[in-house]
Amino acid sequence: MLRHTYEGQDCNLARTLEVIGERWTLLIIRSALLGNKRFDEFLESLEIARNVLTKRLTRLVEHGVMERVPYQDRPVRYEYRLTPSGRDLTRAVVALMQWGDRNLPLEIGPPRRADHIGCDGAVQVEMRCTGCGREVHDEEVEVRRIR
Amino acid sequence: MLRHTYEGQDCNLARTLEVIGERWTLLIIRSALLGNKRFDEFLESLEIARNVLTKRLTRLVEHGVMERVPYQDRPVRYEYRLTPSGRDLTRAVVALMQWGDRNLPLEIGPPRRADHIGCDGAVQVEMRCTGCGREVHDEEVEVRRIR
DNA sequence: CACCTCGGTCCTTTCACGAGACCGATCCGA
DNA sequence: TCGGATCGGTCTCGTGAAAGGACCGAGGTG
Secondary structure, X not given: OXXXXXXXXXOHXXXXXXXXXOOOHHHHHHHHHOOOOEXXXXXXXXXXXXXXXXXXXXXXXXXXXXXXXXXXXXXXXXXXXXXXXXXXXXXXXXXXXXXXXXXXXXXXXXXXXXXXXXXXXXXEEEEEEOOOOOEEOHHHEEEEEOO | OOOOOOOOOOOHHHHHHHHHOOOOHHHHHHHHHOOOOEHHHHHHHHOOXXXXXXXXXXXXXXXXXXXXXXXXXXXXXXXXXXXXXXXXXXXXXXXXXXXXXXXXXXXXXXXXXXXXXXXXOEEEEEEEEOOOOXXXXXXXXXXXXXX
């Protein structure tokens, strides 16, 4: 996604996008959230070019979003697992999926859902005010530069 | 961000990324959430190339995320405003910003914050189960293919 | 009448993506 | 023992998108 970088953007969104904003990266994360781990699994589930997959996985590992762990010797084979930092992207990924569900709906309904393990209820992403504790809707939020 | 498209991806995340996943697009949305509206304001606040900005804004308008409205005649000048669909991206944008705050922190702290208008408390993105009503953490969420 | 503003378009260069060939270590079956 | 399969990659090449900057058109301003 990035040519040089979003240099000069004093913004954590820009810094975030440098790590996970390139083409394919969020789809790789989602694929990992669905349970995929191995190079070939990503390759097949996403139909991404090999060299690009290599590049993305390497970058994600460098930034601590995934880790590359051997799952067998002779021959050594590696798989990629989300780190806590990677799993911490769940909110963002689900938020994007649900935006698509609401704003770009397929006639046949969404193909994937985020479920609460155990309870099996559907999980929704929402915003909540840490001050008053209430749920907050889009129009009640202001993004402010604080520095 | 997209070469051909993420064709064949039966996933609303892929369809979402086709609209808002290209380089710069989410930064434009964030810039709009901060209050910017005019071509030159985006140009200056983001230091993006003019032709790319034109392309992105056009695409966002085509997909109903922003609208292009004249704000004066003689000469006619246009500005770009988020539609409800665009404002509906607030959750996702804030989720990404906060992931950056937690996982790629700057020593001096985050430069922007999402505030609850009026109350002025900080807004947090969280996940909640529509079944049991409880807040849900990353490890308790499973993304499932349901079709 | 020259110059500024704003919202663009056009041109060229550079670079990342996509596709596919190839590779190296090991296992497996005949 | 040899051919093929498996897996996780690397290398090369062509093409399209982004970066950067020149230019533009309609009108306002000094």
